[in-house]
Amino acid sequence: MAITTNFSLTLFFFFFFFFFFLFPLFSNLGLAQVEDPELKTCKHQCLQQHQYSQSDQQQCLQSCELYHHLKQEREKQIEEETPKKKDHSHYHQHQQEEESRERQEEEQEKQEEEDDNPYIFEDSDFHTKVQTEGGRIRVLKNFTQNSKLLQGIQNLRLAILEARPHTFVSPRHFDSDVVLFNMMGRALLGLVKESQTEKFILERGDMMPIPAGTPLYIVNREEREKLFLAMLHIPVSTPGKFEEFFGPGGQDPESVLSAFSQNVLQAALQSPIGKLERLFNQQNEGSIFKISKEQVQALAPRRSYWRPFSGPSRPEFNLFNRRTTYSNEYGRLTEVGPADDKDNLDRLNLMLTLANISQESMSTIHYNSHATKIAVVIDGRGFVQIVCPHVSKAKHEKSGPSYHRISSELKPGKVFVVPQAHPFVLMSSKGQNLLVLCFEINARDNKKFTFAGKDNIVSSLDDNAKELAFNYPSDLVNKIFNRKETFFFPLESPSEERADA
Template identity: 50%
Template sequence: MAIKTKLSLTIFLFFLLALLCSNLAVGRKEKDPELTTCKDQCDMQRQYDEEDKRICMERCDDYIKKKQERQKHKEHEEEEEQEQEEDENPYVFEDNDFETKIDTKDGRVLILNKFNEKSKLLKNIENYGLAVLEIKANAFLSPHHYDSEAILFNIKGRGIIGLVAEDRTERFNLEEGDIMRVPAGTPMYLVNRDENEKLYIAAFHMPPSSGSAPVNLEPFFESAGRKPESVLNTFSSKVLQAALKSSKGELETVLDEQKKGRIFKIEKEDVRGLAPKKSLWPFGGPFKSPFNIFSNNPAFSNKFGSLFEVGPSQEKSGLEGLNLMLTLANITKGSMSTIHYNTNANKIALVIDGEGELEMACPHMPSSSSNSRQKKSSISYHNINAKLRPGVMFVVPAGHPFVNIASKKKNLIVVCFEVNAQRNKKLALAGKKNIVSALDKAAKEVAFDIAAEKVDEVFERKEEFFFPYDNEERKEEHGRAVV
């Protein structure tokens, strides 16, 4: 018994000694110095027989193993905290989140796909992607296709789009606000027909069918040469000669001639030559004409803003059969949208003009004050906020209340692609037709623990969806806020 007591005392003394020499282990990946010290202490005890030494050394191993596990767990927690600090706002995408896929002096293509790489919170939209096309005046984007369905929205400028069917090409003019659906695999080219202004297009990419793999925004260019490369140049010379029934010299003349890049300036005569002509097909062509979002009456409109919507039920919109809605919000300077949320749809939004702010309530972000080792006793919400400017993209998952606020200098204009739009509703928490005012009186009084009339005084107002924004404190008059 005395031996066992001495054995425990030895281990205890080792722990004290280990604290003094632990700093020697910093930066070393060899055997832990504490383990060496512990086992040396076991070996030096003259009163120990071989069995006591074996037990002592096993306890040393067990102690070091548990210590390493604790250290590993601590490092893992620190890594998670660091990731959260580095990415406090996983719902907002800035310039550095976009990849420049094509970059020439006459235009560029920026892409943003694989949303879940930004955060696991976005895994419900991991199958989608967004591209922004910028084409300078009188420039041409060479024929190419994608293996995904694309919905183009003409943000600004005047363009021409050419879509290739099996044996012919259809051309359409594009105006600001036009929506154009491009089926997966359809070769297309784009022209900026304006002599001064850039052409800006947002292209939302989605899988061609349910169950398809996530989109990969790699274009397949049919034309061009080796610089830039055409998909045709990938094949062997023998295959190309047999398929195109041409000699090697003839192929090199055709496939290697173009060296201007993916996007390049063309002559004004060429632009005019690419202008759409009246279709000779008696029942129209295989592609639907562009649908302009401004041809619809606004879903909501007042002097503080307007909201235009085009959904899958809209005839001739090109969105028929797709579980997608396209919206455009124009919030008057110094105004705000109501606090609201989508019941079903996940909103992928791109700021196209103006400046402002985003605020959103999210239950998924951990509270900095909470102990990660303790289970939460109640739900807490995190305020997601960001400054908005042209080019910034943000995501609002279904069910998450949010608000957009325009600066006092300029209107804030945001185009949104809303995925899973069928049976979606926009529910407001403030303004006319808000869900709090719609609560029955009994539930309202129980939930707020005050008279229902007091609740209604706060939540009810005559404006719907868009309000003036005044962040100064309201002046109190006779116990009520002056609005």
Template identity: 40%
Template sequence: MAVKVRFSLAVLVFSLLALCVGIAKANKDPELKVCEHQCKEQLGYDEREVEKCLGDCTKEHFRRKEERERETRGTEEEDDHEWRSFTVDPAKKKLGQCLEECQRQGGGEQKSLCRLRCQDKYEREPGREEEGNMKEKEEEGNPYVFEDRHLKSEVETEHGRVRVLEKFTKKSKLLRGLENIRVAIIEANPQTFIAPTHLDAVFVLFVAKGRGAITLIHEKDKQTFNLERGDVFRVPAGTTFYMVNKDENEKLRVAKILWPVNLPGNFKAFHGAGGEDAQSFFRAFSWELLEAALKTDRGRLERIFKQQQGGIVKASKEQIQALGHGEEGGHGGGGLWPFPTGGSSGPFNIFDKGPVKRNNYGQLFEAKPKDSEQLRDLDLIVSLANITRGSMAGPYYNSKATMISIVLEGEGYFEMACPRDSSSGSSMGYIESEGSRRGKGGQTYQRTSSRLSRSSVFIVPAGHPVATVASENSNLEVLCFEVYAKGNVRYPLAGKWNVIGEMDREAKELAYGVPAKEVDQIFGKQQEEFFFPGPRRQRREGRAYA
């Protein structure tokens, strides 16, 4: 009898274990399933690489799960803290602390600007404390904003560095449309050499600052092109290139957008020379193989490939002059491989056409796919907005293009209208604006915003209304790589030719529930186009809104 009982108990335990395993499999995270499937289907992977890929999928799954659990615990702790301190006005308390920090700052103008920021952040009507708490977390939880800390140095020496922005999808699934796109920034001191490299990615570069030269080697050809501020240039995947900063005083600063050709969203740099910050790929081969391929003994090979020069090194004036005699971009006939004759002969400059929008409040320059063969098959627009201090660009939205925006110079902030996730009801760290409270049904929106400074990157998806505002202290210069741009239209929501102003009178009355004349008085009052005085500039100049 005892034997039967033990046997039955063992069967029961085994059944429960099998049931748990079955439930776990049934409830497996969909993203984990997709990741595992991609590992198994990846061409060129052997069995060991597939196993490693599956392991990476599992690690990433548990990492994200732990992050979600930490966020849940954090929310519970905040709720508990709020209950304990419900008699205290947290906004006023934080305003006082913020103003105290301002007092410790030097300079009258800096101190005044600090006070204004504090008041904007914490002075609210009663019952709006929650909005203040949301704004405090906005930059940390904002899936559309990347700061300097999100740029990782891949090459760094005392003479410069190459930094790569983390994958967009690492921060949010909302950005999975950009999964196969990466961004990098090169900074090189005056009179320096950036060592030969090739990438498993196509990339387009934009010269944000300085002047230099780039040399490309393709099969039996070698071409060198001079670079200056505003130049746009495409480099095909796998092409060996090297660069120099020709200027004796100014840094060379280059922004790049890349499309990896091997694994989605992942690219690698292959350094032929190597150095203290990156090893030469030649050292991955056996000495026997290199001796045979190069017909050179191991001693001499070791001497070359074990040198520790570094990826960015100082060069003499004579070396810079020899390396920097290139062709000027945007001139001459004949096509640059792999482009056909009649295309661009090299870099083209975004300033050559002049601004497409211009007034006292800013300038907008752009290069569209139709303007250059180099951009056409990449479906890319490159634009540069220079917003006068205290002014703003927009609000407007793009019909098709998603903007990857990089702040080159200055400070400011941006605001964007984002659809609220109706399925989860989550505001995802955004600031909920007035009028966005959920009613009985229909789409609602929330405002997402963030302060901007040099090297900030922010994403504006297609269809999302956005406005960018420069600080009172300096102009704000923003470079935009606009992807999926074929057939894109930029629709203004204020100023001349705004969408609402172009509607039929009956459409205005039916849509807004007031006479069309009243709608026209609101949307027809601003006579500028695209760039306008910013909120504080309007108040300072005493503009009347009546």
């Protein structure tokens, strides 16, 4: 009797194990959908056990019924849980898609915010490369950090040197070509050429191209006025980066020579190590430091009685003194480019321009055919507007692009970029002229096309083309676009007579 009872319990536990552990697996495989034969088989086995008494068989059949009941309950539970799992999985998938979409929208909004003014640079976009009591050098961040739209000038860097009165900017050379422009003050520039130093007196408006690797030093000759130099660096070895190297120096600025081994320096300079250590441990004033009036005078070039032409050299170009390209009572534009300097500006494919816009006046709306303009405001206040097709937020469909107006207030030190072919306009405020220095990149064969004033592109179109382009009578188009001034105009609204014409 004990044997048959144990067998019945063993059979029960077998079905219990099958139901709770194997059946869910079969259900997932789709076998639960077929008519279940387990109950019938279970009962048949109970009745076929000859060693069972009638009581044992009855107990075995009850175990089968219990198993069948539990199985049905389990099937019902699985059916109820499966949709919930599907719904839960679908919810998580939907939630992940929503989070991904929100992240993409945030990134897009951030990019749009950055691109709202992709061509305008603020003071915060400069980082200080050198800072001493005597002055500082600030470098504008890489242009492509502001916008990928400026990849055409990503190799270039703009730096501003500010030196206090009577200061000495230590000798150095750069791994970049440099175009230097004196924005304010009077300076002495020393350039090492072959076996001697050639000295230049730099007045406001003077421009100097300096080939890469040329050793130079700078002196602010003024007793009370600061010196401001704009320096456009065109890197030679590493695109978008430039470095300065100090030859003469000590601890601060550190001389490049101090990095060589002692035996190399002793052999090269034929001096014992003690003397060399004293030499390279003396200077610790920084790379820009104040000097005395006597030291400034000692650095100034002097004419020799025996060499009457041995005085200071003069830069070939001063933008304030050059003949203007466009000039009237509302403004002047001066240009120096590749055709004027075959040795340097032609090699660099660069032009410098100086726009001097009279107060409450404006330039014409115009664009450059080839050149990209990097502009620095030297003096005055005003505004710039640039039309850009790349950041338009227009959603409606058109057969051509939609345009976004990029606007910014201008003040001294403000930097902006106008890419090639982008129309723009400069306007001066009341009270003072607006003075803007421009480095124009890819200047060779560049042409300026205007939309207003004498010889503008609309007036130059034939009448049939005008009528087709505007769907408007050509004589009325001509009345709107024709005016006598060239390039610079008064910043004023038209009179009623002009508006009704």
